[in-house]
Amino acid sequence: MIRKFSLGIASVVLVVAPTAAMAATYGFNLSLTVAVNCTVQHQPTGFGAISGDAVSLGSFREYCNAPTGYDLVISYAPGSLEGTRIIAGADEIILNGSGQAVLSRTSGPRVRERPIAAVPGGNGFDTDRFELMIVPS
Secondary structure, three states, X not given: OHHHHHHHHXXXXXXXXXXXXXXXXXXXXXXXXXXXXXXXXXXXXXXXXXXXXXXXXXXXXXXXXXXXXXXXXXXXXXXXXXXXXXXXXXXXXXXOOOOEEEEEEEOOOEEEEEEEEEEOEXXXXXXXOEEEEEEEO
């Protein structure tokens, strides 16, 4: 009888021992790197409509996932568009003919859509294009 009892206790210890060892906590660290992706898409809806002195240039959608933010830069032919006022939502700048200007700055990632309009300077619209681009900070 003692032999059966000892054998029974040994069996219980063998069954419990692996369970206790399996109860240990294991962990790992997971790190991901997400590539910065920034785009500006022009939508010509309302293009050419005149409201006061401003000419509608449609709207644009900006998207940027840069964690430190970005600058929305307008690029145009140097020497042109001097004095032209660009209005994008609540942001407004007057171009000085340098060929590049920061339209707005954002301190974090963002997605938004804004209307854009222009009020011509003294020389009118003396170029047929400009470009909006996002420069991550």
